[in-house]
Amino acid sequence: MLKYLFRRLNLLIITAFILTIIAFMLQHWSSGSIDNRNYFLQYIDYMANIFQGRWGISSIDQRSLLNKGLTAFASTLELCFVACITSIIVAFPLGILAGLKRNGFIDYTIMTIALIGLAIPVFWLAIIMTMLPNAVGISLPVDGNISPVFEVPVISGFVLIDSLLAADQYQMRAFADRAAHLILPAVVLSFFLITEIIRLTRHAITMIMRSNYIKAAYAKGLATKQIVLRHVLKNALPPIIHQIRLQLSTIISFAMTIEIVFSSDGAGVWLLTSIQEGDYLALPAAVLIISGFILLSSILIDILLMIISPTKRKALYADQ
Amino acid sequence: MRIIFVFTVALLLGGCYQNESGLSDTLLYCTENSPQSFNPQISHDVSTLDATTHQLYNRLIKIDPTSNRFIPDLATHWLESEDKLSYTFFLRRNVSFHQTDYFSPKRYFNADDVIFSFNRMLNKNHPFHSVNRVSDTFFFNHPFTNLVSDIIKVDQYTVKFVLNSPDATLLANLAAHYAVIHSQEYAQSLLSRGHPEKIDFYPIGTGPYKFKNFQSSRVTRYLAHDLYWGEKAAVKKLIYDVTPNNTKRYTKLLSGECDVITYPAASQLSKISKNTDVVISSQPTANIALWSFNTSREPFDQVEVRQALSHAVDQKTIVDAVFFESASATDTLLAKRSWAFNPRSTHINYQPDDSLLSLKQRGYDFTKKLTILTPSDNSVFNPNFHKTAELIQANLFDIGIDSEIISLTHAELEKRLLSGDYDTYVTGINIHINDPDNLFRPLLSCDSTVLEGNSSRWCSAQVQELLDSTLIEPSFIKRVRNYYELQKIIQEQRPYFPIAHVLRMDAFNKNISGLLVNPLTGINFQNVRKIEAR
Numbered sequence: 001m002l003k004y005l006f007r008r009l010n011l012l013i014i015t016a017f018i019l020t021i022i023a024f025m026l027q028h029w030s031s032g033s034i035d036n037r038n039y040f041l042q043y044i045d046y047m048a049n050i051f052q053g054r055w056g057i058s059s060i061d062q063r064s065l066l067n068k069g070l071t072a073f074a075s076t077l078e079l080c081f082v083a084c085i086t087s088i089i090v091a092f093p094l095g096i097l098a099g100l101k102r103n104g105f106i107d108y109t110i111m112t113i114a115l116i117g118l119a120i121p122v123f124w125l126a127i128i129m130t131m132l133p134n135a136v137g138i139s140l141p142v143d144g145n146i147s148p149v150f151e152v153p154v155i156s157g158f159v160l161i162d163s164l165l166a167a168d169q170y171q172m173r174a175f176a177d178r179a180a181h182l183i184l185p186a187v188v189l190s191f192f193l194i195t196e197i198i199r200l201t202r203h204a205i206t207m208i209m210r211s212n213y214i215k216a217a218y219a220k221g222l223a224t225k226q227i228v229l230r231h232v233l234k235n236a237l238p239p240i241i242h243q244i245r246l247q248l249s250t251i252i253s254f255a256m257t258i259e260i261v262f263s264s265d266g267a268g269v270w271l272l273t274s275i276q277e278g279d280y281l282a283l284p285a286a287v288l289i290i291s292g293f294i295l296l297s298s299i300l301i302d303i304l305l306m307i308i309s310p311t312k313r314k315a316l317y318a319d320q
Numbered sequence: 321m322r323i324i325f326v327f328t329v330a331l332l333l334g335g336c337y338q339n340e341s342g343l344s345d346t347l348l349y350c351t352e353n354s355p356q357s358f359n360p361q362i363s364h365d366v367s368t369l370d371a372t373t374h375q376l377y378n379r380l381i382k383i384d385p386t387s388n389r390f391i392p393d394l395a396t397h398w399l400e401s402e403d404k405l406s407y408t409f410f411l412r413r414n415v416s417f418h419q420t421d422y423f424s425p426k427r428y429f430n431a432d433d434v435i436f437s438f439n440r441m442l443n444k445n446h447p448f449h450s451v452n453r454v455s456d457t458f459f460f461n462h463p464f465t466n467l468v469s470d471i472i473k474v475d476q477y478t479v480k481f482v483l484n485s486p487d488a489t490l491l492a493n494l495a496a497h498y499a500v501i502h503s504q505e506y507a508q509s510l511l512s513r514g515h516p517e518k519i520d521f522y523p524i525g526t527g528p529y530k531f532k533n534f535q536s537s538r539v540t541r542y543l544a545h546d547l548y549w550g551e552k553a554a555v556k557k558l559i560y561d562v563t564p565n566n567t568k569r570y571t572k573l574l575s576g577e578c579d580v581i582t583y584p585a586a587s588q589l590s591k592i593s594k595n596t597d598v599v600i601s602s603q604p605t606a607n608i609a610l611w612s613f614n615t616s617r618e619p620f621d622q623v624e625v626r627q628a629l630s631h632a633v634d635q636k637t638i639v640d641a642v643f644f645e646s647a648s649a650t651d652t653l654l655a656k657r658s659w660a661f662n663p664r665s666t667h668i669n670y671q672p673d674d675s676l677l678s679l680k681q682r683g684y685d686f687t688k689k690l691t692i693l694t695p696s697d698n699s700v701f702n703p704n705f706h707k708t709a710e711l712i713q714a715n716l717f718d719i720g721i722d723s724e725i726i727s728l729t730h731a732e733l734e735k736r737l738l739s740g741d742y743d744t745y746v747t748g749i750n751i752h753i754n755d756p757d758n759l760f761r762p763l764l765s766c767d768s769t770v771l772e773g774n775s776s777r778w779c780s781a782q783v784q785e786l787l788d789s790t791l792i793e794p795s796f797i798k799r800v801r802n803y804y805e806l807q808k809i810i811q812e813q814r815p816y817f818p819i820a821h822v823l824r825m826d827a828f829n830k831n832i833s834g835l836l837v838n839p840l841t842g843i844n845f846q847n848v849r850k851i852e853a854r
Contacts, residue, residue, distance in 0.1 A: 060537065061536075061537065130568065130571065131571070134571055134574060134575065139574075139575045139576070140575070141572075141575065141577055142568060142571055142572070142575070143563055143568055143571075143572055143577065144538075144561070147348075147577065148348065148535075148538075148539040148541070148559045148561045149346055149348070149557075149559065151533075151535075151541070263563070263565075263568075265536055265538070273537070
């Protein structure tokens with residue numbers, strides 16, 4: 001186990017090293033540095049600053065870039081998280097249903113909807129969703145993170161949590177307002193995720209239903225319900241999680257696009273305004289924060305997979 | 321199963337979403353841009369004026385919106401000297417400055433504050449003169465430098481403005497947005513703490529609202545000033561929310577996320593006006609959309625070419641297609657409401673055939689590709705620069721002139737304008753006070769640079785003489801006559817093709833009352849009341 005972790009960390013360090021080089025180059029290029037020392041020394045300095053949390057200062061409002069970036073990214077993550085939960089709740093049952101009733105009417109219906117979802121560009125759907133609810137008489141906020149009426153202090157950066165922490169001032173109104181502001185962006189993002197998860201689940205379920213141990217279970221005389229709950233789901237989960245891990249960066253970039261449409265103060269809007277205002281130092285900071293997150297989370301997911309799936313445990317041994 | 325139930329309930333709860341602007345002590349104003357600073361002395365854009373002039377500050381005098389007369393603000397009354405060379409203002413007593421978490425005033429407003437506020441602009445050696453690099457911009461002290469020679473403190477509550485020469489525009493300038501009064505005590509405390517730059521971003525004034533905070537370049541919060549000397553604001557919390565997209569602003573107005581919005585989309589005005597829950601306020605302004613000809617370049621140095629091109633452009637189509645009902649087409653630079661407007665100005669007719677003929681007679685080179693420069697960002701004087709340029713391009717094409725539209729961002733545009741490398745430029749000008757000089761000087765004076773407004777690079781001795789002599793002319797009749805003359809020359813010479821005078825548009829929900837919008841100095845929330853939404 002330790003050996004395995006060590007190996008993963010090795011990979012992390014190498015990737016992180018490459019990333020910091022990219023970030024360093026970006027920084028070097030954008031600040032127009034006239035430092036004549038050799039690049040290696042400059043890089044060492046740069047890394048020392050990164051580790052001490054001195055990521056530079058935003059030229060827009062003189063706040064720390066690390067701070068701004070983390071706050072913005074937390075808001076993006078919050079959106080991703082809410083959308084993920086929503087889509088898992090919706091898509092998992094649908095995917096299982098489609099997988100079990102393969103090539104039946106239900107399967108075709110579900111898959112048609114999923115395919116349409118896959119074909120619709122996210123930013124277009126976002127623009128439509130800013131208008132559609134209002135047109136059918138549902139009044140939902142389409143702009144910003146939270147109503148400016150509420151002055152929620154930034155503590156964790158996750159506005160849902162922060163608004164709960166500010167509950168003694170606004171009771172639950174701030175939280176409810178934040179939740180309302182999340183609905184539309186989350187719906188748009190989960191639309192993409194739902195189609196993705198339905199496809200993956202359906203595929204995984206079909207593959208497993210064909211396997212010999214399922215046939216054996218049928219031969220044992222178990223009911224379909226028992227088979228699905230006891231054997232199929234457990235084995236279908238790892239490939240789905242694995243695939244979603246690969247999609248992580250897509251999900252985050254979609255979330256950033258959606259944020260721009262809904263003008264929520266997340267990483268997307270932060271980067272866009274930074275570029276528009278010529279605050280290019282935000283770019284390397286964003287590269288480090290976002291890719292750092294993706295690296296860390298993919299390792300965490302690996303470990304999770306290893307825990308829940310015996311087949312993945314093979315990776316524990318160095319010879320495999 | 322349980323989780324699905326919880327989820328459905330959560331969605332249903334979301335459906336019961338009650339927007340928070342229902343609170344009657346809170347008002348949300350959705351604007352187009354965030355203010356450049358919180359000091360209208362240094363920033364003259366509409367967003368800054370809306371955010372500051374009437375909310376945070378007072379001036380010595382102001383203009384009554386109904387009678388258009390000068391009425392007292394921080395000065396209770398004033399006297400003009402016999403020789404018209406000095407004005408004495410008597411100040412209001414017991415006026416307190418804002419108390420905020422960054423400043424607590426220890427004294428009432430007095431003559432020192434007036435002197436400080438104006439000396440920052442006038443006196444080059446003033447410690448605040450070059451703070452925030454404000455003195456680099458032409459408009460910073462321009463209205464007062466040639467006007468006022470000295471400001472004398474007679475006693476604690478009396479100040480005397482001494483003029484260089486008799487000038488009728490002093491009162492208009494004192495009622496303009498840049499004549500707001502700052503706290504000298506606050507400025508001194510900032511100076512002693514070593515942060516003079518904060519004066520423009522953490523404002524202290526005497527207005528009905530005080531600054532609370534400015535968050536992530538988007539939200540500005542104000543609180544009512546409890547010790548305001550006049551009628552206190554009914555709405556206790558005022559919030560400005562920057563929403564650049566005009567369709568989204570309207571959506572937010574409908575959903576109740578905004579109570580008042582600025583500049584609804586010009587193309588949606590007819591639809592919005594059908595909504596009985598929404599009130600549209602529109603104010604004529606002197607702001608004008610223009611197409612300027614670079615008179616320093618061939619062939620636009622010839623008046624016949626400028627005239628011919630003016631007749632080739634279909635102004636009505638541009639106004640209908642770009643401005644809809646948000647502007648009124650115009651043939652003249654000066655708005656019809658102005659006292660100096662010359663009623664006998666000639667009309668520019670759309671006559672492409674005559675225009676073509678005239679160009680051919682002049683031996684115009686039709687093979688030359690004309691450049692039409694436009695800003696890439698739209699502004700208050702044109703909702704769509706690019707579309708305007710495209711329509712002009714189509715009109716020019718009809719008479720056989722090939723043209724190219726060059727759309728540039730702010731910084732690139734400035735460079736290009738200064739280099740003079742352009743034929744024509746789609747632009748406009750923002751007017752700050754009602755005096756005609758405020759329009760003509762930036763556009764036509766030889767001393768005015770391209771960035772200040774003279775984008776046609778116009779310089780004529782005759783016009784300059786008229787401009788300068790009219791400014792110091794004491795006789796009103798003569799001033800009017802001079803401006804008539806000036807307009808006649810400009811109509812004939814046509815360095816600019818006027819497109820439209822734009823309207824200042826705002827929309828608000830019908831439970832809002834008492835909103836005042838002054839096209840020159842900005843929006844005023846002091847008397848706004850809000851009926852609780854049901």
